[in-house]
Amino acid sequence: xxxxxxxxxxxxxxxxxxxxxxxxxxxxxxxxxxxxxxxxxxxxxxxxxxxxxxxxxxxxxxxxxxxxxxxxxxxxxxxxxxxxxxxxxxxxxxxxxxxxxxxxxxxxxxxxxxxxxxxxxxxxxxxxxxxxxxxxxxxxxxxxxxxxxxxxxxxxxxxxxx
Amino acid sequence: xxxxxxxxxxxxxxxxxxxxxxxxxxxxxxxxxxxxxxxxxxxxxxxxxxxxxxxxxxxxxxxxxxxxxxxxxxxxxxxxxxxxxxxxxxxxxxxxxxxxxxxxxxxxxxxxxxxxxxxxxxxxxxxxxxxxxxxxxxxxxxxxxxxxxxxxxxxxxxxxxxxxxxxxxxxxxxxxxxxxxxxxxxx
Numbered sequence: 625x626x627x628x629x630x631x632x633x634x635x636x637x638x639x640x641x642x643x644x645x646x647x648x649x650x651x652x653x654x655x656x657x658x659x660x661x662x663x664x665x666x667x668x669x670x671x672x673x674x675x676x677x678x679x680x681x682x683x684x685x686x687x688x689x690x691x692x693x694x695x696x697x698x699x700x701x702x703x704x705x706x707x708x709x710x711x712x713x714x715x716x717x718x719x720x721x722x723x724x725x726x727x728x729x730x731x732x733x734x735x736x737x738x739x740x741x742x743x744x745x746x747x748x749x750x751x752x753x754x755x756x757x758x759x760x761x762x763x764x765x766x767x768x769x770x771x772x773x774x775x776x777x778x779x780x781x782x783x784x785x786x
Numbered sequence: 787x788x789x790x791x792x793x794x795x796x797x798x799x800x801x802x803x804x805x806x807x808x809x810x811x812x813x814x815x816x817x818x819x820x821x822x823x824x825x826x827x828x829x830x831x832x833x834x835x836x837x838x839x840x841x842x843x844x845x846x847x848x849x850x851x852x853x854x855x856x857x858x859x860x861x862x863x864x865x866x867x868x869x870x871x872x873x874x875x876x877x878x879x880x881x882x883x884x885x886x887x888x889x890x891x892x893x894x895x896x897x898x899x900x901x902x903x904x905x906x907x908x909x910x911x912x913x914x915x916x917x918x919x920x921x922x923x924x925x926x927x928x929x930x931x932x933x934x935x936x937x938x939x940x941x942x943x944x945x946x947x948x949x950x951x952x953x954x955x956x957x958x959x960x961x962x963x964x965x966x967x968x969x970x971x972x973x
Contacts, residue, residue: 671934674814684887685934688925713932 650694661697664706665690667721671714689718826853826946827930834884834919835902841920843946846881850969853940854915854956855883855928858904860936864912866955871913873961882919885928885936941965943972 652658665679670686678686678693689710696706710718722728826843833839846853854870856863874880886901905919922928931940934953941950949968952960 671932683935684925688929692929713930714934715932 650690652698657697657700660703660706661694664693664697664703667707667719668693668710669718669720671718677720824948826940826942826948827927829920829927829930831920831922831927834882834905834921837898837921841918846942847944847946849879849944850972851942852878852880852965853883853942854880855885855922855931855933855936855938855940857885857887857936858901858908859887860885862955863937864908866937866957867908867912867915869957869961870915874915874917879917880915882916883927883931884919884921885925885933886922941968 650661652661662679666677668678668689670676670678670681670683670689672683672685673681676686678689692709693706696709701709707719716722716728724732826846828843830840830842833841852870852873854866870880884901884905909916920927925933931938932951937955939950939952939956940948942948949972950964952964956965
């Protein structure tokens with residue numbers, strides 16, 4: 625528990641440090657614009673270092689994109705306008721939230737298709753799985769079991785008496 | 787019908803295997819370029835060697851041109867300079883866009899005279915493929931072109947439409963496969 629609290633504190637500390645650093649380099653008069661800028665730098669993907677957003681990256685192109693984002697937000701462009709600006713130059717790749725089109729639609733459709741397929745297969749299996757039980761056989765088996773038990777109890781009684 | 791169903795798992799497996807195998811060798815830097823088949827962006831930038839001479843888009847039009855984004859600090863650019871010089875000797879028009887990594891405060895101050903000296907030295911040593919070099923002072927043109935680093939090359943036609951975009955060095959093979967057919971098509 626102590627460890628958990630400590631790591632939580634450490635995480636909060638470092639996170640606030642990075643936000644603070646960004647605010648110092650890119651100052652805004654308007655709180656809303658500052659918020660838009662923070663969101664954008666989190667959502668825009670660095671085209672050079674592909675597994676980082678531009679807030680986290682110090683690649684030259686990421687710095688250029690950050691500066692451009694700052695400039696555009698400061699001029700009063702909306703979030704969508706900035707995203708469109710970047711997508712026009714670097715393609716959908718640059719935004720972590722790609723639009724749904726003929727290529728990306730499969731990312732949504734395939735998992736649903738697999739899920740449906742699995743459910744169908746499972747339901748079919750269940751129907752087929754239950755073995756057909758003959759009632760006569762069952763009665764016979766139960767009778768045999770009862771007999772065996774009787775013998776058993778008798779045997780143990782005799783053992784005790786002996 | 788029953789027998790046919792037995793092939794479903796193996797075909798699913800094969801399809802997945804092929805898909806993953808292809809992914810194993812795919813190039814992560816091969817991002818589909820948003821600029822393809824588009825107009826070259828407008829710009830107004832000085833000559834690298836003579837700041838008083840300003841170029842704009844019109845200076846690139848008229849013939850098929852290879853625009854090469856490069857810098858002396860970039861190692862891969864060194865590698866492609868000799869081949870590019872060969873191309874120039876074959877009559878390809880090559881224009882340089884100098885992608886300066888010093889133009890951002892985080893990388894130190896700009897010292898244009900030093901850069902010019904470096905450029906002159908490097909081009910004398912490895913060959914000069916460039917008809918002229920545009921100095922992309924703040925890398926604005928590069929940003930408009932969707933450049934992620936150096937070297938990158940753009941092939942544009944007589945009217946300034948971008949025909950091809952290559953991230954990374956151009957060599958004989960890339961030129962023959964990717965650029966030559968495009969040039970033949972527009973000429």
